[in-house]
Amino acid sequence: xxxxxxxxxxxxxxxxxxxxxxxxxxxxxxxxxxxxxxxxxxxxxxxxxxxxxxxxxxxxxxxxxxxxxxxxxxxxxxxxxxxxxxxxxxxxxxxxxxxxxxxxxxxxxxxxxxxxxxxxxxxxxxxxxxxxxxxxxxxxxxxxxxxxxxxxxxxxxxxxxxxxxxxxxxxxxxxxxxxxxxxxxxxxxxxxx
Amino acid sequence: xxxxxxxxxxxxxxxxxxxxxxxxxxxxxxxxxxxxxxxxxxxxxxxxxxxxxxxxxxxxxxxxxxxxxxxxxxxxxxxxxxxxxxxxxxxxxxxxxxxxxxxxxxxxxxxxxxxxxxxxxxxxxxxxxxxxxxxxxxxxxxxxxxxxxxxxxxxxxxxxxxxxxxxxxxxxxxxxxxxxxxxxxxxxxxxxxxxxxxxxxxxxxxxxxxxxxxxxxxxxxxxxxxxxxxxxxxxxxxxxxxxxxxxxxxxxxxxxxxxxxxxxxxxxxxxxxxxxxxxxxxxxxxxxxxxxxxxxxxxxxxxxxxxxxxxxxxxxxxxxxxxxxxxxxxxxxxxxxxxxxxxxxxxxxxxxxxxxxxxxxxxxxxxxxxxxxxxxxxxxxxxxxxxxxxxxxxxxxxxxxxxxxxxxxxxxxxxxxxxxxxxxxxxxxxxxxxxxxxxxxxxxxxxxxxxxxxxxxxxxxxxxxxxxxxxxxxxxxxxxxxxxxxxxxxxxxxxxxxxxxxxxxxxxxxxxxxxxxxxxxxxxxxxxxxxxx
Ligand code: HEM
Ligand SMILES: [Cu+2]
Numbered sequence: 001x002x003x004x005x006x007x008x009x010x011x012x013x014x015x016x017x018x019x020x021x022x023x024x025x026x027x028x029x030x031x032x033x034x035x036x037x038x039x040x041x042x043x044x045x046x047x048x049x050x051x052x053x054x055x056x057x058x059x060x061x062x063x064x065x066x067x068x069x070x071x072x073x074x075x076x077x078x079x080x081x082x083x084x085x086x087x088x089x090x091x092x093x094x095x096x097x098x099x100x101x102x103x104x105x106x107x108x109x110x111x112x113x114x115x116x117x118x119x120x121x122x123x124x125x126x127x128x129x130x131x132x133x134x135x136x137x138x139x140x141x142x143x144x145x146x147x148x149x150x151x152x153x154x155x156x157x158x159x160x161x162x163x164x165x166x167x168x169x170x171x172x173x174x175x176x177x178x179x180x181x182x183x184x185x186x187x188x189x190x191x192x193x
Numbered sequence: 194x195x196x197x198x199x200x201x202x203x204x205x206x207x208x209x210x211x212x213x214x215x216x217x218x219x220x221x222x223x224x225x226x227x228x229x230x231x232x233x234x235x236x237x238x239x240x241x242x243x244x245x246x247x248x249x250x251x252x253x254x255x256x257x258x259x260x261x262x263x264x265x266x267x268x269x270x271x272x273x274x275x276x277x278x279x280x281x282x283x284x285x286x287x288x289x290x291x292x293x294x295x296x297x298x299x300x301x302x303x304x305x306x307x308x309x310x311x312x313x314x315x316x317x318x319x320x321x322x323x324x325x326x327x328x329x330x331x332x333x334x335x336x337x338x339x340x341x342x343x344x345x346x347x348x349x350x351x352x353x354x355x356x357x358x359x360x361x362x363x364x365x366x367x368x369x370x371x372x373x374x375x376x377x378x379x380x381x382x383x384x385x386x387x388x389x390x391x392x393x394x395x396x397x398x399x400x401x402x403x404x405x406x407x408x409x410x411x412x413x414x415x416x417x418x419x420x421x422x423x424x425x426x427x428x429x430x431x432x433x434x435x436x437x438x439x440x441x442x443x444x445x446x447x448x449x450x451x452x453x454x455x456x457x458x459x460x461x462x463x464x465x466x467x468x469x470x471x472x473x474x475x476x477x478x479x480x481x482x483x484x485x486x487x488x489x490x491x492x493x494x495x496x497x498x499x500x501x502x503x504x505x506x507x508x509x510x511x512x513x514x515x516x517x518x519x520x521x522x523x524x525x526x527x528x529x530x531x532x533x534x535x536x537x538x539x540x541x542x543x544x545x546x547x548x549x550x551x552x553x554x555x556x557x558x559x560x561x562x563x564x565x566x567x568x569x570x571x572x573x574x575x576x577x578x579x580x581x582x583x584x585x586x587x588x589x590x591x592x593x594x595x596x597x598x599x600x601x602x603x604x605x606x607x608x609x610x611x612x613x614x615x616x617x618x619x620x621x622x623x624x625x626x627x628x629x630x631x632x633x634x635x636x637x638x639x640x641x642x643x644x645x646x647x648x649x650x651x652x653x654x655x656x657x658x659x660x661x662x663x664x665x666x667x668x669x670x671x672x673x674x675x676x677x678x679x680x681x682x683x684x685x686x687x688x689x690x691x692x693x694x695x696x697x698x699x700x701x702x703x704x705x706x707x708x709x710x711x712x713x714x715x716x717x718x719x720x721x722x723x724x725x726x
Binding site: 025081128177 | 308309372375376379380383384385410411412413414415417418419422433436437438441443444447448451509510511514
């Protein structure tokens, strides 16, 4: 009988050890799910996986050779977030550049509502890999754009391509999605008025 | 596996306990910690959910019987597809497997009960509440969730109604239930095996559930995390999946499918175990390649973590990533092929008979393999651009889920019903159920391949006129299949009310395993004294 009991106790001890480990794994996997968020961000930043570009200005192309032997076509694509009556388009649909050469493209936005708004553009590059070689020295997407009712604005974007851009990329698309941040950006709006 | 057990002994114990520890009436079911009671409750619950989810499917098929909008409006249609998917996955298939695990694992390894009986009671009883919460969302303004069982952001964040909060909450509860169930299975298998029942002697159903439980532990917490992120994105101003706030909607899909692909193996590995028990019994030969079955199951489980992005080819991945996920997916076909090969080899030159459990298992092997083939087609990145989000996908996952998972559950039910109830099921009705199901399920799902290839999208309440004929056939198959399941209800009720020939302890001549050494019906308590294996 006493042997039976000690067996039982051994069982209990064995159980609680396994349970503790399993519960720890559950916690770990829950944390892992959240850890994937910054990991994914970092991964995309390094690999260009999701085509996001940095939203800070790059250094100028000083000291960089312009590679005149190659021409790359950059296409521009613009969209306004669903249901918002603004007009937003680039002055040219695409341009051809040599890697290393600085170009400026103007984008035009028009607020077709009778309210002041704050707009924010979000860039994305496809194929994503090209985003690693796209350097913007100036871009409207770096900051929010306050627009008065009915205002029309011309917004410049200046960029060059890193000559290290792989040979196989001849063409890529830079896309801008324009979001309405009026609610979130109210504080800034009041300042600029 | 040779087994000797003192029948008289366990029968005697059972007799005592029958009178001592079994409360009656509703209290028995509310407070039970008995693995057999809990197993039965899981099984009945899952069958109820199967009927509820099935009714929703029939609503979908009724609307799709003709092109144009006839019966339900598009928003309600989307609620139907969403709730049908959620209920079938989390309410029908998963609880059915947990019910089978509860009933069979202790009896198969010679344990008196599950290791954590009180937690077992909890993990069952929170489930009905989870589904009550989920279903009550139909009565909210805007109705139930309508974003698909995959709840992709931004559909579930920016564009969803307030029922999302109920959806998230009930997913949390279901997740907790699954995790508790998985912990129980693992602890039971690790610590409660009868002396001599070492790991490589365990029946394959136990093995496959053991591995499934680890998959559950690994991915259910990730699902809990994703639904939490959806909740905070929608209500608390975070931007995990909102590009405007610095997040990324594609991240949602990565997180969801990191859970989602292992989830599909959670729904099929226990089936492999069931079929691996039934085919040897009716082919009267030991299972061919037992060890390779164990290793194949483990490698499928391992690989299932490396293939998630095959659901996301069209989101535009770098070529290298596409190729990686394509080849990893195809690699899974290898251990799966090993399994199919082993089942066929088990039957080869066996003395086969075709009782109902065997019929369902044979149908499983053939039809699941068809689902596997369409899966390989979908894994080919360039052609997935054509197949993605069409009815071809619907055909694929119903072949693996309905003629795979559900058929194996039916096979298991027929195989073990005599053990559970103590009476043989009605043979005529069971055969009728099988043939009606087999024929109608193919009328229902096979033609979906063709409309899918022709370009009919999934999750759509209306379609182009040229798809009308096939959709009509599919809908007829749907109603036939749905109503055929009522035959199973009749069979199960007859057994529950003990209407039938008394079953011997071992009704199947070729069956192996400890569960057949105890009398039928299995006494309330079995293996209080561990059997010798
Ligand atoms: C009576 C049998 C069934 C019928 C007639 C049926 C029919 C359907 C239909 C018509 C759809 C919607 C397709 C669409 O419009 O996109 C669907 C979706 C789905 N079904 Fe079934 N089904 C049945 C059983 C099952 C079972 C047993 C399972 C799971 C084990 C299942 C899992 C799913 C899933 C996961 C979806 C996807 C839901 C979504 O798009 O979010 N179905 N089914
Ligand atoms: Cu998958």
